[in-house]
Amino acid sequence: xxxxxxTRDLAKAAGVSLATVDRVLNxxxxxxxxxxxxxxxxxxxxxxxxxxxxxxxxxxxxYRFAFVLPLQSGEFIGQLSLRIGEVARAFASEMIEAExxxxxxxxxxxxxxxxxxxxxxxxxxxxxxxxxxPHVRDAIRRVEERGIQAISFISRQAAxxxxxxxxxxxxxxxxxxxxxxxxxxxxxxxxxIVLGESFQSRDSLERRLGFDRVMxxxxxxxxxxxxxxxxxxxxxxxxxxxxxxxxxxxxxxxYVLASEARLPLTLAAELGGGRDIQRIAHxxxxxxxxxxxxxxxxxxxxQDPGHLVRSAIRxxxxxxxxxxxxxxxxxxxxxxxxxxxx
Numbered sequence: 001x002x003x004x005x006x007t008r009d010l011a012k013a014a015g016v017s018l019a020t021v022d023r024v025l026n027x028x029x030x031x032x033x034x035x036x037x038x039x040x041x042x043x044x045x046x047x048x049x050x051x052x053x054x055x056x057x058x059x060x061x062x063y064r065f066a067f068v069l070p071l072q073s074g075e076f077i078g079q080l081s082l083r084i085g086e087v088a089r090a091f092a093s094e095m096i097e098a099e100x101x102x103x104x105x106x107x108x109x110x111x112x113x114x115x116x117x118x119x120x121x122x123x124x125x126x127x128x129x130x131x132x133x134p135h136v137r138d139a140i141r142r143v144e145e146r147g148i149q150a151i152s153f154i155s156r157q158a159a160x161x162x163x164x165x166x167x168x169x170x171x172x173x174x175x176x177x178x179x180x181x182x183x184x185x186x187x188x189x190x191x192x193i194v195l196g197e198s199f200q201s202r203d204s205l206e207r208r209l210g211f212d213r214v215m216x217x218x219x220x221x222x223x224x225x226x227x228x229x230x231x232x233x234x235x236x237x238x239x240x241x242x243x244x245x246x247x248x249x250x251x252x253x254x255y256v257l258a259s260e261a262r263l264p265l266t267l268a269a270e271l272g273g274g275r276d277i278q279r280i281a282h283x284x285x286x287x288x289x290x291x292x293x294x295x296x297x298x299x300x301x302x303q304d305p306g307h308l309v310r311s312a313i314r315x316x317x318x319x320x321x322x323x324x325x326x327x328x329x330x331x332x333x334x335x336x337x338x339x340x341x342x
Contacts, residue, residue, distance in 0.1 A: 005048045014042040025322050062095040065316050067153065067309070068115070068128045071102045072232070074260035075285035076305075083305040091313060098313060103130060112139035118148060125149035125316035127166065131200040132157050149319040153312055154259075154303075156202045164319070166312045168303045168332045170203045174210025174257065176334060177280050180299050181211075181253050182219035184278040190252030191223040193244055197232050197258040207257040207282075222252070230264065237263045242271050256281040261288055261297070269296050284337060292339045300337040307332055 005013075011021045016035060023031045024039040042048070067084050069077055081100050088098040104110035112135040118126065126148060130136050137157055140150050144163075154167040181192060194211065196204040208227055215224050225244065230237045241264070245251055254277055256264045261281035265288070268279060281288055284302045291297040311330045318325045 005046045007048075009046065010039070010042060010048045013046050014039045026320075062092075062097045063124045063317055063320060064122065065096065065098045065125045065127070065313055066101045066118075066123050067098065067312070068101045068103050068111075068126055068130065070129060071105050072260070074232070075262065075287055076259040076283045079283075079285055079305045080309065083309045087306065087309045087313060096313060096317065098309075101126075108133040108135040111136055115139040115143050118143060118146075120147040123148055124320050125151070127151050127153035127312040127316065128157070129153045129155050130157075131155065131198065132202045133200065149316055151312060151315055151319070154203065154308065156206075164315050166308060166315055166330070166332065167203070168334050170206035171210040171213075173282070173301050173303075173334050174207030174212075175214045176210075176336060177207070177255055177257070177282075177299075177301050178211040178214030179218065180301075180336070181255060181278060181280055182215060182222060184280075184298055185222060185252045186219060187221075188252055189221050190250045191225050191248050192253040192255060193225055193241070193251060194227045195230055195237075195240075195254065195256045195258065195264045196227055197230055197260065199227055199229060201258075203259075204257055211255060211257070223250075230258070232260065232263070234263055234267075238267050238271070241267050245271055245273075245275075251275065251277060253278045253280070255279075259283045261285075261291075265291055265297055289342060292337060292342065295339070298338075302335045302337055303332050304335070 007018060007021050011018045014021070016039060020031055020035060021039060024036050067080070069080060084098055084100055091098065104114050108131070111130055116139060126143065128140060128150060132155070140157060140163060143150050151164045151166055156165045156167065157163055192215070194208060196208070199205055199208070212224055215222060225248070228240045228244070230240065254264070254268050256279070259282055261283070265279060265281060268277065279297045280299050280301070281297050282301050284300055288297060288300055292300055311332060315325055315330060
């Protein structure tokens, strides 16, 4: 079997120096764009594969990654934080460190200021879970300009098309919820409540679009009601559910498309008055798992928190090393949980 091409072979084939190859492989400045193109083309032509272990050892320090998560006490964020801690311990032998940074509560302006304070001396890459706004989008671009690699995590920053996204296809997740809801209710007629914490969140918008498309195409006899924002406030959740149930005696389904479903599911059960209402929610947490076992929710649309975190770390490392990832490995799959397959 022939030896694998080395960086020296790559430099010779591309007609550049070893120093130039090193700059291109590590994404450092000081190389003309045309030279970068030549080196990357040569990589494909000769089948060069970087020895990532040797490259990491040559750095003489660990990669430092951070997950910027919302300041929430919800169970899904808690599950993510647990997985980040577990995965960080597993990746320590590969000289990778990972930690959780809590985003400020004062909206997109506060998050933009928070990101502006992150230093390239402190972090090599960040995974950001945040609603998409112009302020956040611009702050992420400035983070990358300072030399910190960035990806959007769970909630897509769609306006920043060159920023990788780690998470499920939320259109497909919403469509899956729509088909399950329609099949659970049919052949009855009725209306469906849709609850979300905030529709500034791209994942909530995409789930709603996917849900509406399937309900409209496959179950036109069912009426999907306008989206209701809860902002995670118990009083507001109680008020909006109570008002809709009083106004619409035909409610046959409740779809909770936010990642935190404890309040909506608890209050829906309390206020439902024994009605036959089908309930579908997102994400596996201790609460939703118990609700599924006890029949307080019929199905969960989930994504694996451990896979999300591992994929984010692999993607950040690949960006730091100017290489691609294996698409099939990083695809986050949608899982449908019923009480029988927990």
